[in-house]
Amino acid sequence: MRTLAVRLDSLGDLLVTGPALRALAATSDHLSLLCGPVGRPAAELLPGVDEVLCWPAPWILADPGPVDPDGVEELRAMVAAGRYDRAVVFTSFHQSALPTALVLRLAGVPWVGAISVDYPGSLLDLRHRVDEDVPEPERALSLAVASGGSLPDGDDGRLALRDDVATPPPHLPRPYVVLHPGTSVPARAWPAERFRSAGVQLGEIGYHVVVTGGPDETELTAYVADGPDSDVLDLGGLLDLEELAGVLAGADAVVVGNTGPAHLAAAVGTPVVSLYAPTVPAVRWAPYGVPRVLLGDQEAPCRDTRARACPVAGHPCLTSVTPHDVVTAVIELCGLPVPGTDRLTGRNAS
Incomplete structure:
Protein backbone atom coordinates (compact mmCIF):
# COMPACT_ATOMS: atom_id res chain seq x y z
CA MET A 1 0.00 0.00 0.00
CA ARG A 2 1.49 3.32 -1.11
CA THR A 3 -0.10 6.24 0.70
CA LEU A 4 0.06 9.97 0.06
CA ALA A 5 -0.84 12.24 2.98
CA VAL A 6 -1.42 15.91 2.19
CA ARG A 7 -1.10 18.86 4.59
CA LEU A 8 -0.30 22.07 2.72
CA ASP A 9 -0.27 24.79 5.38
CA SER A 10 2.01 25.82 8.24
CA LEU A 11 4.53 24.38 10.66
CA GLY A 12 2.11 23.92 13.55
CA ASP A 13 -0.45 22.31 11.27
CA LEU A 14 2.08 19.65 10.24
CA LEU A 15 3.01 18.94 13.84
CA VAL A 16 -0.57 18.40 15.00
CA THR A 17 -1.15 16.03 12.07
CA GLY A 18 1.70 13.80 13.31
CA PRO A 19 -0.44 11.17 15.10
CA ALA A 20 -2.60 10.78 11.98
CA LEU A 21 0.50 10.30 9.84
CA ARG A 22 1.78 7.59 12.17
CA ALA A 23 -1.57 5.81 11.87
CA LEU A 24 -1.33 5.89 8.08
CA ALA A 25 2.32 4.81 8.14
CA ALA A 26 1.43 1.78 10.25
CA THR A 27 -0.89 0.56 7.50
CA SER A 28 1.31 1.49 4.52
CA ASP A 29 4.37 0.08 2.82
CA HIS A 30 5.38 3.63 1.92
CA LEU A 31 4.09 6.98 3.19
CA SER A 32 4.77 10.20 1.27
CA LEU A 33 3.83 13.54 2.79
CA LEU A 34 2.94 16.43 0.50
CA CYS A 35 3.36 19.73 2.34
CA GLY A 36 3.83 23.43 1.63
CA PRO A 37 7.11 25.34 1.95
CA VAL A 38 6.14 26.87 5.30
CA GLY A 39 5.46 23.48 6.85
CA ARG A 40 8.34 21.58 5.30
CA PRO A 41 10.83 22.00 8.18
CA ALA A 42 8.32 20.32 10.51
CA ALA A 43 7.48 17.62 7.96
CA GLU A 44 11.14 16.60 7.90
CA LEU A 45 11.03 15.84 11.64
CA LEU A 46 7.93 13.65 11.79
CA PRO A 47 8.13 9.89 12.44
CA GLY A 48 6.62 7.49 9.95
CA VAL A 49 7.19 9.64 6.88
CA ASP A 50 9.30 7.97 4.18
CA GLU A 51 9.35 10.86 1.69
CA VAL A 52 8.55 14.57 1.83
CA LEU A 53 7.16 16.32 -1.24
CA CYS A 54 6.66 20.08 -1.34
CA TRP A 55 4.39 22.35 -3.37
CA PRO A 56 3.01 25.87 -2.62
CA ALA A 57 -0.77 25.63 -2.93
CA PRO A 58 -2.41 28.95 -3.85
CA TRP A 59 -5.71 27.77 -2.34
CA ILE A 60 -4.06 27.24 1.07
CA LEU A 61 -1.22 29.76 1.53
CA ALA A 62 -2.03 32.93 3.46
CA ASP A 63 -0.29 35.17 0.90
CA PRO A 64 -0.75 33.24 -2.36
CA GLY A 65 0.34 34.16 -5.83
CA PRO A 66 -1.92 33.55 -8.81
CA VAL A 67 -2.88 30.02 -9.81
CA ASP A 68 -0.34 28.92 -12.41
CA PRO A 69 -1.46 26.15 -14.80
CA ASP A 70 2.15 25.02 -15.24
CA GLY A 71 2.56 24.77 -11.48
CA VAL A 72 -0.61 22.74 -11.10
CA GLU A 73 0.58 20.43 -13.87
CA GLU A 74 3.88 20.04 -12.05
CA LEU A 75 1.97 18.92 -8.96
CA ARG A 76 -0.21 16.54 -10.98
CA ALA A 77 2.84 14.95 -12.58
CA MET A 78 4.65 14.63 -9.23
CA VAL A 79 1.68 12.84 -7.69
CA ALA A 80 1.17 10.63 -10.73
CA ALA A 81 4.80 9.52 -10.56
CA GLY A 82 4.23 8.23 -7.03
CA ARG A 83 1.63 5.66 -8.16
CA TYR A 84 -0.24 5.95 -4.89
CA ASP A 85 -3.00 3.56 -3.85
CA ARG A 86 -4.69 6.07 -1.58
CA ALA A 87 -4.43 9.72 -0.63
CA VAL A 88 -5.68 11.43 2.52
CA VAL A 89 -6.06 15.22 2.46
CA PHE A 90 -5.79 16.95 5.85
CA THR A 91 -7.13 20.49 6.22
CA SER A 92 -8.17 22.86 8.98
CA PHE A 93 -11.87 23.46 9.56
CA HIS A 94 -11.94 26.60 7.39
CA GLN A 95 -10.07 25.10 4.42
CA SER A 96 -11.44 23.09 1.51
CA ALA A 97 -9.86 19.78 0.52
CA LEU A 98 -11.58 19.79 -2.87
CA PRO A 99 -9.06 21.72 -5.03
CA THR A 100 -6.35 19.31 -3.88
CA ALA A 101 -8.65 16.33 -4.41
CA LEU A 102 -9.28 17.44 -8.00
CA VAL A 103 -5.54 17.45 -8.76
CA LEU A 104 -5.16 14.03 -7.12
CA ARG A 105 -7.94 12.66 -9.32
CA LEU A 106 -6.29 14.10 -12.42
CA ALA A 107 -3.08 12.39 -11.28
CA GLY A 108 -4.85 9.03 -11.25
CA VAL A 109 -5.04 8.41 -7.50
CA PRO A 110 -7.76 5.75 -7.20
CA TRP A 111 -8.91 6.49 -3.63
CA VAL A 112 -9.08 9.89 -1.91
CA GLY A 113 -10.37 10.70 1.57
CA ALA A 114 -10.87 14.04 3.32
CA ILE A 115 -13.09 16.01 5.68
CA SER A 116 -15.44 18.09 3.57
CA VAL A 117 -18.43 20.25 4.41
CA ASP A 118 -18.94 21.02 0.72
CA TYR A 119 -20.46 18.44 -1.60
CA PRO A 120 -17.48 16.65 -3.24
CA GLY A 121 -19.17 14.87 -6.13
CA SER A 122 -16.75 12.25 -7.44
CA LEU A 123 -13.67 13.95 -5.98
CA LEU A 124 -13.76 11.97 -2.73
CA ASP A 125 -14.27 8.30 -1.96
CA LEU A 126 -14.48 9.15 1.75
CA ARG A 127 -16.29 12.30 2.82
CA HIS A 128 -15.50 12.13 6.50
CA ARG A 129 -17.71 13.92 9.02
CA VAL A 130 -16.35 15.03 12.37
CA ASP A 131 -17.33 17.17 15.34
CA GLU A 132 -15.40 20.37 14.73
CA ASP A 133 -14.95 21.20 18.43
CA VAL A 134 -12.31 18.57 19.11
CA PRO A 135 -8.54 19.04 19.35
CA GLU A 136 -6.97 19.24 15.91
CA PRO A 137 -4.73 16.16 16.43
CA GLU A 138 -7.83 14.08 17.25
CA ARG A 139 -9.72 15.51 14.27
CA ALA A 140 -6.91 14.54 11.91
CA LEU A 141 -6.46 11.12 13.54
CA SER A 142 -10.15 10.36 13.10
CA LEU A 143 -9.75 10.96 9.35
CA ALA A 144 -6.70 8.68 9.20
CA VAL A 145 -8.57 5.90 11.01
CA ALA A 146 -11.60 6.29 8.75
CA SER A 147 -9.18 6.00 5.81
CA GLY A 148 -7.87 2.65 7.04
CA GLY A 149 -5.09 3.85 9.32
CA SER A 150 -4.42 2.63 12.83
CA LEU A 151 -1.95 3.73 15.49
CA PRO A 152 0.53 0.98 16.32
CA ASP A 153 0.48 -0.70 19.72
CA GLY A 154 2.03 1.50 22.37
CA ASP A 155 1.45 4.76 20.47
CA ASP A 156 -0.43 7.12 22.80
CA GLY A 157 -1.54 9.47 20.03
CA ARG A 158 0.38 12.49 21.31
CA LEU A 159 2.50 14.77 19.16
CA ALA A 160 6.01 13.44 18.57
CA LEU A 161 9.19 13.92 16.59
CA ARG A 162 11.58 11.31 15.26
CA ASP A 163 13.71 9.62 17.91
CA ASP A 164 16.92 10.97 16.41
CA VAL A 165 15.99 14.65 16.88
CA ALA A 166 15.23 16.96 19.81
CA THR A 167 18.33 16.22 21.88
CA PRO A 168 18.69 18.93 24.55
CA PRO A 169 21.94 20.87 24.14
CA PRO A 170 24.34 20.12 27.01
CA HIS A 171 25.73 23.65 27.29
CA LEU A 172 22.56 25.42 28.48
CA PRO A 173 22.35 26.22 32.22
CA ARG A 174 19.62 24.40 34.09
CA PRO A 175 16.89 24.72 35.13
Missing part, protein backbone atom coordinates in the same frame (compact mmCIF):
# COMPACT_ATOMS: atom_id res chain seq x y z
CA TYR A 176 15.70 27.03 32.37
CA VAL A 177 12.47 28.38 30.95
CA VAL A 178 12.13 29.33 27.29
CA LEU A 179 10.40 32.54 26.29
CA HIS A 180 9.33 32.59 22.64
CA PRO A 181 7.87 36.06 22.04
CA GLY A 182 7.32 35.89 18.27
CA THR A 183 4.10 34.82 16.59
CA SER A 184 3.10 34.09 13.03
CA VAL A 185 0.51 36.90 13.07
CA PRO A 186 0.32 40.08 15.21
CA ALA A 187 -3.11 39.27 16.67
CA ARG A 188 -1.55 36.44 18.70
CA ALA A 189 1.35 38.44 20.21
CA TRP A 190 1.77 39.25 23.90
CA PRO A 191 3.51 42.63 24.40
CA ALA A 192 7.29 42.39 24.21
CA GLU A 193 7.81 44.45 27.37
CA ARG A 194 5.76 41.91 29.32
CA PHE A 195 7.89 39.05 28.04
CA ARG A 196 10.91 41.05 29.17
CA SER A 197 9.45 41.63 32.64
CA ALA A 198 8.47 37.96 32.97
CA GLY A 199 12.05 36.99 32.14
CA VAL A 200 13.35 39.21 34.95
CA GLN A 201 10.88 37.74 37.45
CA LEU A 202 11.68 34.17 36.42
CA GLY A 203 15.36 34.91 37.02
CA GLU A 204 14.53 36.23 40.48
CA ILE A 205 12.96 32.91 41.50
CA GLY A 206 15.93 30.88 40.33
CA TYR A 207 15.31 30.02 36.70
CA HIS A 208 17.70 30.66 33.90
CA VAL A 209 15.86 32.15 30.93
CA VAL A 210 16.41 31.43 27.24
CA VAL A 211 14.76 33.54 24.53
CA THR A 212 14.16 32.01 21.10
CA GLY A 213 12.94 33.33 17.78
CA GLY A 214 13.42 33.13 14.04
CA PRO A 215 15.88 35.03 11.84
CA ASP A 216 13.34 37.82 11.31
CA GLU A 217 12.72 38.20 15.06
CA THR A 218 16.21 39.04 16.31
CA GLU A 219 15.33 42.62 17.23
CA LEU A 220 12.40 41.34 19.29
CA THR A 221 14.40 38.62 21.07
CA ALA A 222 17.25 41.03 21.81
CA TYR A 223 14.80 43.44 23.45
CA VAL A 224 13.17 40.69 25.54
CA ALA A 225 16.57 39.37 26.67
CA ASP A 226 18.00 42.78 27.56
CA GLY A 227 16.31 43.41 30.90
CA PRO A 228 17.84 45.19 33.91
CA ASP A 229 20.89 43.26 35.13
CA SER A 230 19.85 40.52 32.72
CA ASP A 231 21.74 37.29 32.20
CA VAL A 232 19.06 36.01 29.83
CA LEU A 233 20.42 34.00 26.91
CA ASP A 234 19.25 35.29 23.53
CA LEU A 235 19.17 32.56 20.85
CA GLY A 236 17.07 34.56 18.41
CA GLY A 237 17.95 33.73 14.80
CA LEU A 238 20.53 31.12 15.79
CA LEU A 239 18.51 27.90 15.65
CA ASP A 240 16.98 25.82 12.89
CA LEU A 241 13.80 23.94 13.73
CA GLU A 242 15.58 20.78 14.86
CA GLU A 243 17.89 22.80 17.12
CA LEU A 244 14.92 24.70 18.51
CA ALA A 245 13.24 21.38 19.29
CA GLY A 246 16.29 20.38 21.31
CA VAL A 247 16.27 23.63 23.29
CA LEU A 248 12.55 23.24 24.01
CA ALA A 249 13.05 19.60 25.02
CA GLY A 250 15.50 20.60 27.75
CA ALA A 251 13.31 23.35 29.22
CA ASP A 252 11.20 23.06 32.35
CA ALA A 253 8.51 25.09 30.58
CA VAL A 254 7.94 27.19 27.47
CA VAL A 255 6.08 30.51 27.44
CA VAL A 256 4.69 31.06 23.95
CA GLY A 257 1.69 32.35 22.00
CA ASN A 258 -0.55 30.36 19.71
CA THR A 259 2.09 29.70 17.09
CA GLY A 260 4.14 26.82 15.70
CA PRO A 261 6.71 26.51 18.52
CA ALA A 262 3.86 25.89 20.99
CA HIS A 263 3.11 22.68 19.10
CA LEU A 264 6.82 21.93 18.80
CA ALA A 265 7.07 22.14 22.59
CA ALA A 266 4.15 19.73 22.87
CA ALA A 267 5.85 17.38 20.41
CA VAL A 268 8.92 17.14 22.67
CA GLY A 269 6.81 16.78 25.84
CA THR A 270 7.58 20.13 27.48
CA PRO A 271 4.89 21.91 29.57
CA VAL A 272 3.52 25.08 27.95
CA VAL A 273 2.32 28.40 29.31
CA SER A 274 0.06 29.30 26.39
CA LEU A 275 -0.58 33.00 25.79
CA TYR A 276 -3.65 32.24 23.76
CA ALA A 277 -5.53 34.82 21.71
CA PRO A 278 -8.98 33.32 20.97
CA THR A 279 -9.02 34.24 17.27
CA VAL A 280 -9.19 30.48 16.69
CA PRO A 281 -10.76 28.14 19.26
CA ALA A 282 -8.50 26.89 22.03
CA VAL A 283 -10.42 23.61 22.17
CA ARG A 284 -9.01 22.88 18.71
CA TRP A 285 -5.61 24.55 18.71
CA ALA A 286 -4.21 24.79 22.25
CA PRO A 287 -1.01 22.76 22.89
CA TYR A 288 -1.98 19.09 22.95
CA GLY A 289 -1.05 16.23 25.23
CA VAL A 290 1.26 18.08 27.64
CA PRO A 291 0.68 19.94 30.92
CA ARG A 292 -0.37 23.48 30.07
CA VAL A 293 -1.78 26.68 31.49
CA LEU A 294 -3.93 28.71 29.12
CA LEU A 295 -3.74 32.48 29.66
CA GLY A 296 -5.80 35.12 27.88
CA ASP A 297 -9.45 36.15 27.78
CA GLN A 298 -11.13 33.41 25.78
CA GLU A 299 -14.39 35.40 25.63
CA ALA A 300 -12.80 38.53 24.13
CA PRO A 301 -14.51 40.24 21.15
CA CYS A 302 -11.92 38.81 18.75
CA ARG A 303 -13.11 35.29 19.52
CA ASP A 304 -13.32 33.00 16.46
CA THR A 305 -12.59 35.84 14.00
CA ARG A 306 -9.38 34.25 12.61
CA ALA A 307 -8.04 37.81 12.55
CA ARG A 308 -4.39 38.29 11.66
CA ALA A 309 -4.28 41.83 13.07
CA CYS A 310 -6.11 42.55 16.32
CA PRO A 311 -9.56 43.95 15.51
CA VAL A 312 -10.08 45.37 19.01
CA ALA A 313 -8.40 48.49 20.36
CA GLY A 314 -5.88 47.71 23.08
CA HIS A 315 -5.60 43.99 22.29
CA PRO A 316 -7.54 43.13 25.48
CA CYS A 317 -7.47 39.35 25.12
CA LEU A 318 -3.73 39.29 25.87
CA THR A 319 -3.00 42.64 27.52
CA SER A 320 -5.14 41.35 30.38
CA VAL A 321 -2.30 38.88 31.11
CA THR A 322 0.46 40.20 33.40
CA PRO A 323 4.05 38.98 33.86
CA HIS A 324 2.98 37.93 37.36
CA ASP A 325 0.34 35.68 35.76
CA VAL A 326 3.01 34.03 33.60
CA VAL A 327 5.37 33.44 36.51
CA THR A 328 2.52 31.98 38.56
CA ALA A 329 1.68 29.68 35.63
CA VAL A 330 5.28 28.48 35.37
CA ILE A 331 5.25 27.67 39.08
CA GLU A 332 1.94 25.85 38.70
CA LEU A 333 3.40 23.69 35.94
CA CYS A 334 6.86 23.11 37.37
CA GLY A 335 6.84 23.77 41.08
CA LEU A 336 9.19 25.98 43.03
CA PRO A 337 12.65 25.80 41.42
CA VAL A 338 14.71 27.01 44.38
CA PRO A 339 13.87 25.88 47.95
CA GLY A 340 13.65 28.70 50.49
CA THR A 341 12.46 31.44 48.13
CA ASP A 342 9.16 33.22 47.91
CA ARG A 343 7.48 31.92 44.78
CA LEU A 344 6.52 35.24 43.26
CA THR A 345 9.17 37.69 44.43
CA GLY A 346 12.34 35.64 44.74
CA ARG A 347 12.89 36.93 48.29
CA ASN A 348 14.18 34.54 50.90
CA ALA A 349 11.34 32.96 52.82
CA SER A 350 11.46 33.38 56.57
